[in-house]
Amino acid sequence: MSTSIANLNFLFNWRPYQAKVLENFSSHIDDNHFHIVAPPGSGKTILGIEIIKRISKKTLVLAPTLTIRNQWEDRLQNFFTTDCNFTQVSFNIKEPSDITFTTYQALHSFYKSFEDKEAYYNFFKKHGIEVLLLDEAHHLKNEWWKCLYNLKEQHIQTVVALTATPPYDSDNSEIQKYFKLCGEIDDEIVVPDLVKEHNLCPHQDLVFLSKPENQEINFIAEFRLKIALFVTDILKNTEFISFLKQHRFYAKTEENLEELYKFSDFFSSLLIFLHESGETIPIEKLEVLGFDKKETIEFPSITHEWIQILFQHLLVIDRKNLVEHETYLEILEKRLRELAVFSKNKVNLVGNELLYKSLSSSPSKLKSITTIVQQEQQNLQDDLRCVILSDYIRKEYLNCPQSEIKEIKKLGVVPIFHHVRVSTRDKTSLAILSGSLVVFHSSLIAKLGLIDNIQNYNYTPIKSDTEFVILTSTTASKLTIVEVITKLFEIGHIKILVGTKSLLGEGWDAPSINSLILASVVGSFVTSNQMRGRAIRIDNQNPHKVGLIWHLACIDTTSEFGGRDFEILARRFNAFLGINNNNNTVISNGIDRLQLPTNFIDEDIQQQNKKTLALSKNRNLIAQRWENAVNNGKGVIKELTFYNEKNKQYPQLKKLYYQDIVKYTVGEIIIGLSFFLPEFIIKNFNILLQKGIVYFLFVLSSALGLTFGYKIYKSVQLYLYFGLVHKKIDKMASAILESLNRLNHLTTPLNEIQIKTELLAKGNVSCTIHGTNRYESTLFIKALDELLQPINNPKYLLIKTNWFRKKLKLNNFFSVPEIFSARKKETEIFQTCWNKHLGKSKLVYTRTINGRKFLLKARLFHIHNVNNELTKKNIVWK
Incomplete structure (x- = not known):
């Protein structure tokens, strides 16, 4: 006998954090949206089924892959029924049931099969499907979003969205679309909840730094020098200055106010540039900005960003209005293209993408990986289960001769494999696992035989090291190669597994991972968080597991803040919640919790790496810090931090920002008076005796005014301004x-x-x-x-x-x-x-x-x- 949705019943006890989500469910569903963020391992699927049960309407469940789709039905039967007897399910969107499980791809194909989109909406109305459940909602692509959003607008009553990481690093329009479909986030299960309940293991993120190789440093230095020379030259270029002064915003300011205010960045960049080049800006131009004739105007210094805005407007945004200057604009464009700062209609004098591409894929990261692997082998011995994830396979290097391995200058699965192979003390435990290439040590063939028949596989030695073989399967094998290699890894015959993030980053499950090295440079918050999730799952075979997640960054030593590669890594850390490295342990997001250098020019990167490696040795300390932190806290709160020390633009205010303004100025005046008063009294004691106390006080007040008056005036002014x-x-x-x-x-x-x-x-x-x-x-x-x-x-x-x-x-x-x-x-x-x-x-x-x-x-x-x-x-x- 079958069971209705309303009669589904969870057979076990809810975890405390799950119970809290369900407790608040009724208040959140009032707007017909329920949007929950929860990390891998938190039981999102179980919560999703309970929500379907509580809504008790026909539901379409959408998942990113067939594997995840199938997991939904498995969890429903095994966790909500006593004998797997719920029959009102379907995997076929064309024949829906009370609960229909399918993929986003299948729905999109179904949507495209309708020429008349009204018929598409009517299909769901006819079958009475009123609830959409979006699993791993961060996967939503533009084409998928359209068929879902239109369906929601036309018919669907309720949308439930589950995700581990909202796509915060997408562009603004994508984020708006995401929240338009899924609704605002209603509730969140956070990592500390799961560590506290022993559903995730204690863990720590570690950042290992490297310096660019000489060739890369030279490339960066030459690029910066070329840009500096260009800026110096263009500021003295009379033809360019004359061209700017002819622009309608400058030549006919009053006639173009409406457009000028629309492109205020450009107008400001134009004035700042002309001021920097020595031109006197007429007061009427400044009155447009709201300044009056009596006001002292301090122009910001010219920066690459301001010049970028200037050229972006001239060469792209405003070009159609500058037809009479097209010949000159072509000369400017050619100059910028030669400098490699103008591409795809975008001016970039800072060189972010150009320099990032160089640093993010720096071969110095190959050395970082081998150092980390050697340290982790020493830390964990036979217990090591290390996974190294990269973006590309780089098969062309597979048969690279031994003598040329150090010359490989590209990051990828095969280059990493070779570097680790020649540097590790135990290469028999090293393997490659990707969608199109699987390599392991020939000594493991016998071990494979304990899992599956060795006759079901072909073994082809690689030329660079014949001890390793390429593994391919025959049609006779019931197990996939991924399953076989994963089992060898879980057992411990393979201890270091190099693979692609596309195969191992999401969906692949190996709870024994205790060391994850992220050598991926292509990706987002979402993919980074999914990959990181591999290492923080609990391992029932190892209840004391502590996971380390190693992040790699190549530092631009010519940049105070470390350059673009470090900047992007730091941005990704906003999505990671973890413990800090202070004695007073706190759990928070952001890279600041790792106490990395704030100024990379003067910092010894090698010394910092030594600290990081030393920290990796003490996994027990990491576990203890987690225990202290989760027990001392009750839950997550949002915090806004206002950073005074990051004001680099106006150094004259920086000194006052570093401390409370009043304390600083009062202290400074008191110290000054402690030196001034005794000396003044001694020198002018004869005036007190000859002319009396009143005259003496008049002289004293005049001296104080002359000495400290301006300082007191400025202090009062700044206090009134900043408070x-x-x-x-x-x-x-x-x-x-x-x-x-x-x-x-x-x-x-x-x-x-x-x-x-x-x-x-x-x-x-x-x-x-x-x-x-x-x-x-x-x-x-x-x-x-x-x-x-x-x-x-x-x-x-x-x-x-x-x-x-x-x-x-x-x-x-x-x-x-x-x-x-x-x-x-x-x-x-x-x-x-x-x-x-x-x-x-x-x-x-x-x-x-x-x-x-x-x-x-x-x-x-x-x-x-x-x-x-x-x-x-x-x-x-x-």
Whole structure:
């Protein structure tokens, strides 16, 4: 007898974090969306089936692969029925049942088979399918998104989305599409939850650094030198300066205001360039930006980014309007192409992609891999289960002679295999596993015979080392080669497995992995997180497993911050939640938790690598840190950090940013007075005796004014401008919270919510919100981030004003967060809350000509704009 969806019943006990998700389910499903983020190993599939059961409507379940599709039916029968008797399932989308399991690819093919798309929608209406469940929702591609989104709009009532990693690093339009289909994230199961419940093992990310080889360093240095010479030359080029001055934005500014404000970046770059080249900018050009004749104007220094904006506009965006100058533009374009900074209609003077391609695939990473493997062999001995993932196979190097291995200059499966093979003390445990190439040591043929009949396979020795053979299977084998090699790896006959991320990065399961080396340079947050997930799963055969995930970065030693390869790696770490390397262990995201160098020019990379290798030796310490951290914290909270020390543009303010402004200036004045007063009194004691105390005090006050007056004036000015930074942020946070409450964005009572703002080292400030649900904390952090980020193109601006500011010609510009900008009435409520907590302000609508003037001034020219600092959104377990 079959069972209806509503009668499905989970046969086991829910894990605490699963129970918490289900407890909140009814409140989240009110908008007919349920979007959950959960890492591999958290039981997403089980949760998905329970959600289907609770909704109790006909459901279409979509998975990225056939293997994952089949897992859904397996989990349903084995975890929700006593004798696998649920029959209302289908794997055929053309013949749907109560629950239909299929793939995104199959649905897309089905969609394309309908010439009349109305018939496609009617098919689902006819069969009464009202629920879409999207598994591994981050896989959604453009073509898949369309057939799903249209179906949702036309008919589907409810969308349930499950993912391990939302595609945060896609472009903005892709992210918007993703959330348009899946809805906002309702709940999240995080890694600490799973480690605490022993569903994931303790683990640590380690970054191993390498320096570019001489050839690469020379390439980078030559590129930077060529660009520097070009910039120096173009700033003195009278023909180019004359060409810029003829541009309509400069020559006829007043006649082109509307277009000028639309392309404010370009106009600013034009003025900054002309100023840097020695031209005097007429005041009427600056009045367009909102400056008056009495105002002292400090131009930002010219940078490669400003010149990039300038040429991008001239050669691409505005080119159709510069037809009369086309011959000259072709000369400029040719020059930039020769410098390799203009390609695919994009100007890039920084050379990000060009230099990244060189560094990310640097052969120096091959040496890093062999060093790591040797260290891990020493650390774990026979217990080592190491997987090395790369993007490409590079079969052309398979039969490379022994003498030429060190000359291989490309990263890939085969080059890694060769480098490890010639450097390892036990090459019999080394193998390659990819979709089209499988190689293992010939001594393992006998071991393979214990798993499958050796006659089912062909063995072809490789020329570079005949001890290794290429393994291919015959049709007689019931097991796939992947299954056979995986079993040999799990048993421990293979200890080092080199493969492609496409085969082993997702879906492949080998719980014994305790060391993962990511030599992949092509990919995203999503793929990085999926690959990382291989190493952090628990191993029932090894309850004390601690997984290490090794990340490789080739450092651009000519760049203070390490260059593009390190920058991209650091960005990916925003998706990884793990323990830090401090004695006071905290779980958070971001690369800062690893305490890597902040300045790579002066840092000894070799010394840093020694620290990393030493850390890898003590897996017990890593396990202990996890235990301490998960037990000391209750759950994840969102945190916004405001980084003062990253202000590189305006060094005159940097000194004051590093410390609380008042403490700094008062301290400085007190120290000055402690030296000044005794000396003054001794030298002028005769005046006190001859002319009396009143005259003496007059002389003293005059001397103090002359000596300390300007310093006190500047301190007061800066204090009035910046306030106490951390207290100002606390007040901003309070204004946002009150606004969210007054506009009914909060369901949590206000008295249960607490904001904590903390002054950190170097003048950095962190702000966290406690007591809210995930959605509310997301709204809060997003709004605060928009207030503190550099001004982009907000609908409304707040200008902080008072009598002192007007007298001192001071302004603070702030973007009104998007959530308060939809309607003017809501914006005014935010302004009221702002005025209550931070004092009077002026509200400016930036979609008018006058408003654009304020916006342009706020964005690009006000040297004292506090918004030029950077912020970072963190997730912290506390």
